[in-house]
Amino acid sequence: MKKAPAELYKTVINEVTYLIDSLGEPTEEKEILEQQNEAKKKLNGVHKELQTSLEHLAKNAEWDVFTIAFYGETNAGKSTLIETLRILLSEPSKTEERKMFYSSSQAIDQSETILRQFEEDLNQVNISFEKNIVQINEKLETAVSQKTKLIAENKLEHWKVDVLGALIFEKRRSSFCYFIKSFFNRMFEQKEMIKAKERIVLLETETSITNQEIDKIQRELDETNSEWHKKIEMFSPEISKLEEILSNQNDEILKYTDGKIVGDGRSDYTQTVGQYTFRYENQNFVILDLPGIEGREEIVIDEINNAVEKAHAVFYISAKPAPPQNGDEKTEGTIDKIKHHLSQHTEVYFVHNKRIKNPKQLNKTLIGEDDKVALKEVDDVLNKVLSDQYEGHKVLSAYPALLSVGNFWKDKLCKNQEKFIEQLESADNILEDSGVKDFSDWLRTSLVDESKSKIIRSNYRKISFAIGHTQGNISEIQKQFNNLEKKFTLNEKYTNRKLDAESEMLIQNLNNEEIKVIGKFKNRLRKQMYKEIEKEIDKDVFKVTFEKQINIAIDETKHLLEEGMKGVSKEFEKEIKEIVNKEERYTAELLQSFDDSAKFDFEFEPILNIKNSGSIARTISSLGFGVWGIIISSGPLITALAVVSMIISVGKNILGFFNHEYRASQQKKATDENIEKMAIQLSESIRENIKKAHDPLMEGIEKVKGNLSFKIKYVNNMNQVFQEAERKLKLLSWEIEQEGMGKPNGNN
Structure with missing residues (x-):
């Protein structure tokens, strides 16, 4: 027993609502909860789109009368054919007219x-x-x-x-x-x-x-x-x-002449849907005359969509025996419009309405071999686009048929009618050769046969199609998440290697800076002391001078060390920031490519709400300044420099017994020995502090890495959520379609 329409729509909405509610049990894990909420937000967008589609179907779908939509290109002759059928099939309003x-x-x-x-x-x-x-x-x-x-x-x-x-x-x-x-x-x-x-x-x-x-x-x-x-x-x-x-x-x-619904050659002549009701042997059916799909479509798109949703069978009318064309980047092609509008239908026919304005063009075969080949190509193309829904093509010429049966009054149609009848002898000959009489007989018998089952099958398919369309959208999101996860994983590996390389380079640069500063300390102090020794100073002056120069050298070394280490740390911070900024820019590009490639009919932003780079920036900042603070800390370093002054003891008792040259050489020797001892102590102190900076440095690097790996975990979880949503919707779509076809779905 088939469900009533209202009950069917309600069942579908309830199923999708249940799907959203079943995304996962509540959890206290903050990150998992955030990801679940994000997935629900996006699926709510899907739910909204599906609900809108079903509301449109509930409003527009016809469950009682078999409805046929005449759909196609502007100026293809849809209205001309319909007007002729109204006469041949004695449509009540046309009969009265x-x-x-x-x-x-x-x-x-x-x-x-x-x-x-x-x-x-x-x-x-x-x-x-x-x-x-x-x-x-x-x-x-x-x-x-x-x-x-x-x-x-x-x-x-x-x-x-x-x-x-x-x-x-x-x-x-x-x-x-x-x-x-x-x-x-x-x-x-x-x-x-x-x-x-x-x-x-x-x-x-x-x-x-x-x-x-x-x-x-x-x-x-x-x-x-x-x-x-x-x-x-x-x-x-x-x-x-x-x-x-x-x-x-x-x-x-x-007011009562035939052909008033027929266009006059202007684009968009038909802007509203004409509806005509017919009755044949206790069988009611309706024909819908749709606006053309290749004019200013924006002004008639709602009319077209509503009529297509209402119809159970569709005739795609074309004046050319050629396949519909694809579009380009700027313009949607006819084939795309057909796929969008007609994929949900159970019966679609291609009707080639041959343009004949001259009686000499009308003959019994209507089309030649070239046209037959072209129509075979049409069948192939539409079979690929519409699959089982496509039923084949029909050939006719509506204009001569209308002239053969129409009532006209002192207009162009009247003159053309006289011309056709005069050259082709009778109206019956014209109607027979046009192919419209056979088409009319087929339509009122074979097409509308078993219309009740066709109505049910068509409407159930539309519901299934709406669900399947939504499932397809979710599938596209899932594929994008999968691709995004792969790209993020590759990016994380590259970024981590760069971070490790930069941390190693920092230690090396700090050591190099230590060597450079110690070298400057030794060279300056030696140069200044040698200069004083050349003045032939005695031991007391030498000692005073040495202590003075040591203090000056210590102050200068402290300043150089502070500037040098600070420069190295700043350069390290700059490099780390550049790596992460590149990673952030690359991530943004990945997300943008995801956004650009994931275009869907429902309304939500598929941009991931990934943590921003603020925490990463703070980690880098604390990392850089932390390393610099450890190395330039005043305690151990200044102590190492201060004790140097106590080292000077060599040569106190022997300097006075020698002549100037000997005394000078001894003073230089004492200077060199003391400078080397001071340099060793100073170097050991700096290197010890550099070693102490290693562990905080590694901790900072790991924080940066942790922030980067969050994206991968996030995308992976979203990927899993949408995979499950896709599976459940696909199953629901299949069950609905099977029910519409009267087949058991395996759950009964």
Whole structure:
């Protein structure tokens, strides 16, 4: 008996919670407790990530209706295929939409018939009135032409009168005879003038009559135009009303055309998940139309993830018969997205939706041999990525299929539909050759067969996958801890060798410094005493001078010894610090490489909380100054220097009996003997103190080594903790998946 969804999710969370609580029994050992707490902290991060995944599944997973997600590249034709399936499989909302389309289409046909009748009646009115207006305009043009002619003749006669008048005036002046004739109108010009004036009167009368006729014709034209406009105004409201109705009906029918969910070529056209419910022979199933995975994915990623979690089967749609591509360092590849999104599913299919925009491209085989070879490569790649979940590929062309069954209205799709049907003879031929009809039949029968068991198997696998994904993350952490432990171990060996070498070098340098200081002590004292002896001093002066020079030499030696030993100790401290700093830097690099290589989906910092270098620095500081303090301590060293002054006794009784040269040689001999004795005592005292510094030095070195070895113990313990966590989660994942498949898991 399968568990209810809520009970199943609760069981998984309880198991992981128990896993965290069982990391180890409480202990009073501080370091072990710290490591346990650190491991729990990280596993709490894992637990949080798993709990979030299961909460998403609980929210999004579908347990009642078999759900198919159409997933794939932007502009691959997912929505086109889904729209065609909605029509072929009579999806309820699409069926209702198409009924509304037919109803709107009939209403438009009726309105267009009425409008055409009105337009025909108006056209007849226009023809009749236009004929009358043409006739009236012809009469008007004739009258106007006649008037123009009369006006021109009138102007000509007036010109004649003016010319004849001038000629008559000139003749009167030129001859008395003409002057007399003019009184009786006997001159030729006078006779012509009389005729012209009579013609002017006649022309003016005819012009007046013509003007009256023009006015009459114009009134007739105005009356005809007015009557025409009245007739038009009678039709206009009805036509405008019908045009408005048609415009509204055109807007209305666009709501019910097919293809509205289909993209227009723009990237990210689909930004939300479309959900469509189907029913076939008492079998319900749902198709989800997902946004594309190769656009601005950041704005749709939540929609994609939620839909993928809800689906029980996935169709990966691609316009190319080619394997998905890998990404690079900057960009996640399609193959990576598929692996991330689809690895949890039980059924995944590759659907090659061939782009066909021209009827000549459509044929019964759809693809050639080259495409078949490419699809074989697709199968190989997706088999490697998805393993048993991958079910193979399908080939179809959704766009011609949509054109064959769709209802469109005065748009590009409508024109393309007409073109395809015209060239391929019938819509049925187009649908058959597109491959979508066979795909539709397979989907509603074979794919959704035994959907209840498929739903359970799919959802159980998602839960198992979530656990397995978490287990994989823990496995990666464990591997990193293992590698880190190896690197730390090698680093510790190298560092310890360097520390041992530096401690040996310190003792050698201290001894060398002792030799150098003693040599300077002897040389200075000898040089100063020889200088005084050359002054031919007596024994009393010699003794006083020797004691004085000894005191000066002791003070200088004390200062040189203090500076020299301090310098050696400082150099040693510097070298030790440099070794440890290198080790700390190297450790930081190792930890950083661990951090960089361990990238997981859950939220926690995989940086180890290893003790900082403060304790190491204090150990080094106390080590260096401790050694210097032992060697430069005032007690034994100063005592050794002070007793030197008591050594001077040689030659007290014999110096006065000899001449200057002999006395000088004896004084030099006494000086040399005393200097050597003092040098031996001083050297023994310094070396004794250097020996006393060896044990504290070794203790300090061991403290430094102990601080360094802590990292290895820490990483080793963390390694063991995560190995156990990985084992338990892996077992839990397997048990969940076996239960989903209806198989005994061995614990029943």
